[in-house]
Amino acid sequence: MNLDDFTDLIERPDGGVRRDAEERRARVALAPGALGRLDELGEWLAAAQAASPVRPIGRPKVILFAGDHGVAELGVSARPAGTADRLVRAVLAGESPVSVLARGQEVPVRVVDVSLDCDPDTLPEDVVRHRVRRGSGRIDVEDALSAAEVEAALRAGVAIADEEADSGTDLVVLGDLSVGGTTAAATLIAALCGTDASVVTGRGGAPIDDLAWMRKCAAVRDALRRARLVLGDQAELLAAVGGADLAAATGFLLQCAVRHTPVILDGVVSAACALVAQRVAFRAPDWWLPGHASGEPAQLKAFDRMALEPLLDHGVTVGEGVGALLALPLVRSAAALAAELPAYTAPEDGDTGAGAPGDATSGSENPDAAGRSGAAGTAGAAPAPSPDQE
Numbered sequence: 323m324n325l326d327d328f329t330d331l332i333e334r335p336d337g338g339v340r341r342d343a344e345e346r347r348a349r350v351a352l353a354p355g356a357l358g359r360l361d362e363l364g365e366w367l368a369a370a371q372a373a374s375p376v377r378p379i380g381r382p383k384v385i386l387f388a389g390d391h392g393v394a395e396l397g398v399s400a401r402p403a404g405t406a407d408r409l410v411r412a413v414l415a416g417e418s419p420v421s422v423l424a425r426g427q428e429v430p431v432r433v434v435d436v437s438l439d440c441d442p443d444t445l446p447e448d449v450v451r452h453r454v455r456r457g458s459g460r461i462d463v464e465d466a467l468s469a470a471e472v473e474a475a476l477r478a479g480v481a482i483a484d485e486e487a488d489s490g491t492d493l494v495v496l497g498d499l500s501v502g503g504t505t506a507a508a509t510l511i512a513a514l515c516g517t518d519a520s521v522v523t524g525r526g527g528a529p530i531d532d533l534a535w536m537r538k539c540a541a542v543r544d545a546l547r548r549a550r551l552v553l554g555d556q557a558e559l560l561a562a563v564g565g566a567d568l569a570a571a572t573g574f575l576l577q578c579a580v581r582h583t584p585v586i587l588d589g590v591v592s593a594a595c596a597l598v599a600q601r602v603a604f605r606a607p608d609w610w611l612p613g614h615a616s617g618e619p620a621q622l623k624a625f626d627r628m629a630l631e632p633l634l635d636h637g638v639t640v641g642e643g644v645g646a647l648l649a650l651p652l653v654r655s656a657a658a659l660a661a662e663l664p665a666y667t668a669p670e671d672g673d674t675g676a677g678a679p680g681d682a683t684s685g686s687e688n689p690d691a692a693g694r695s696g697a698a699g700t701a702g703a704a705p706a707p708s709p710d711q712e
Contacts (some may be wrong), residue, residue, distance in 0.1 A: 323473050323480075325556055325576075325709060328603040330581045335369035335608055336383075343368035348373065349665040359633070364660025370584045370609060371492075376660045382429050382493040382650060384420060384572070385488060386413065387479075388449075389437035389567030390501025398538035400528035401501045404457065404676040409642065410425035410449065420497065420642040433499065434482060436475055437566035439652050452478040458565035461506055465562050472561040472569050479573025487581040489594035494583060495613070495650055496575070497590040497643020500567055504618065507594035509542050509563045511548035514546040514597050515627055522620035524590065529639065556602050564598075565680055570604075571595040579606040586628075586653065588615040588646035589639075590621040596633035599626040612651070613646030614638060643704070 344367040348354070357359075368376040388410050394403035401408075408431055412418040415423065424431045434516045435442070435450045439457035442450040454475045458466040463519060467475065486494065504526045512522040519542035525535055552558040560569040572595040578585050579599075587596055587610055599606050607628045614621060614634040633652055638645040 323476055323557075324549070325602045326565035328576045328580065328606070332576070332603045332605045334367070334605050335582075337369065337371040339372050340365050340369035342374040343376065346665045349667070350663045351666065352663070356658075357656075357659060360652075360656040360659055363633075363656035365571045366611070367584065367653070367657050368660060370582060372582070375662075376657050377492075377663060379493050379650075379657050380652075380656050381490050382495060383491045383495065384424050384431040384483065384495040385431055385486070385648060386420070386431065386433045386497045386499050386643055387567040387571045387574070388433055388499040389434050389501060389503065389565055390439035390457040391466070391506055391565050392457055393462060393505045393541050394466075395460060396462070396504030396537050396541050396542050397534055398505050398530070399526055400530050401658060403583060406499055406501045406678050407438045407440040407445070409501075410435065410438065410445065411476050412450070413499065414446070418642060419640055419644045420647060423644060423647050426432070427647070429495070429650065430461075434478075434570065436478060436570045443666055444668050452482065452570070454566040454570070454688070458506075461509060461548070461563040461565075462541045465548075466506065466565045467471045467569065469557070470560060471566060472564075475560075475566040475569035476557070476573035479575075480577040482570070483577035483583065485522065486514065486577075491583065493650075493653070494578060494585045495588070495642065495643050495646045496571065496592045497588040497646060497688050498567060498571065499642060500536070500565075500591065503565065503567065503591045504589075504620075505541055505545075506563060506565050506568060507591045508538075508618075508620040509545040509549055510559065510568070510579050510594040510595055511590070512542060512546055512557065512600060513553060513563070515623050517623065519543040519546060522623055524618035525618060526618075526639075556598050560598060565592075566685065568595050568598075572598050575599045575610065576603060579609040582609070585610045586649055587611065587645040588613055588643045589616040589641045590618040590624070590644075591641070593621040595623040596630075600628055611649070613649035616641075616645055659704060681703060697702070702712045 508522045549563045612632040615632040
């Protein structure tokens with residue numbers, strides 16, 4: 323796989339449609355800025371869908387990449403090494419936080435085992451069929467993956483993105499199920515941002531004590547020495563200090579951008595994969611939305627480097643896609659408002675007045691006219707806001 327090909331394959335969301343969405347918003351009888359970031363979200367979705375008015379989000383899905391990391395043997399996580407399969411089993415049983423929230427929002431959850439350290443026969447076939455290896459290497463002293471394994475993981479991520487796009491998934495909530503994954507993620511972000519281990523090392527989704535934090539800092543420091551030798555090649559970087567689950571998520575993000583599938587990012591692991599993918603294809607981040615700030619310093623460093631601003635900051639540290647899933651109702655609300663609020667047309671030459679709310683000749687735009695807002699004869703200023711809106 324030649325990652326450089328993604329630079330040519332990935333286009334930005336449709337700028338012309340985004341301008342159409344902005345013009346349509348200007349003709350809604352609400353004061354500019356009254357909806358805050360909801361306006362920005364609606365316009366982002368319109369550009370991603372190449373449709374104005376924007377279409378409602380009808381088939382979102384949570385995708386969770388699962389894997390174990392050898393570095394967890396050093397005691398850098400609150401969970402024992404090699405136990406990420408417990409997180410997977412809780413999701414499959416519907417007993418994890420992400421399962422409860424997804425059930426309430428009627429959003430399906432898909433778990434992809436890329437490198438769990440367990441017998442694959444103990445999990446469903448649809449979960450394990452993309453497995454690359456059993457666990458990833460201990461990144462402070464050895465490569466996480468071989469060159470062949472990192473390519474297999476990237477290809478697995480691409481294949482999953484294609485499967486979702488082909489099945490009609492119109493928005494993805496991306497998360498991870500891992501033990502030791504935040505250590506690998508912090509290493510990737512520190513390497514790509516040129517910072518020291520202490521700047522990016524947080525306490526993980528299940529908070530660790532001070533001694534474990536110092537062990538984690540040391541592991542990131544040692545892994546960074548190895549990462550800096552391969553900074554020029556993102557596949558080699560993922561092989562050296564990433565992991566199979568992170569490589570698969572990186573391939574997934576890149577192919578989602580190719581397939582014009584918008585993605586809500588979750589915690590530090592998805593942020594690290596996004597940062598690696600940005601280094602591969604600089605236009606790719608235009609297809610991603612940071613769902614929340616988890617409090618992990620590496621996550622905030624990555625989002626800042628990509629000029630992405632998280633939607634929420636509720637102090638959620640659990641991971642598993644929970645924070646990103648909490649942002650989904652906000653994105654859905656933005657889509658509904660952008661699609662359904664009536665936009666009124668300017669008067670034609672010779673008319674005595676503009677269409678306005680309550681006029682017999684006015685009303686919301688024809689719903690079949692999606693993609694045509696901004697055409698000749700439809701642009702114009704919105705009527706003055708009511709006293710309650712001024």
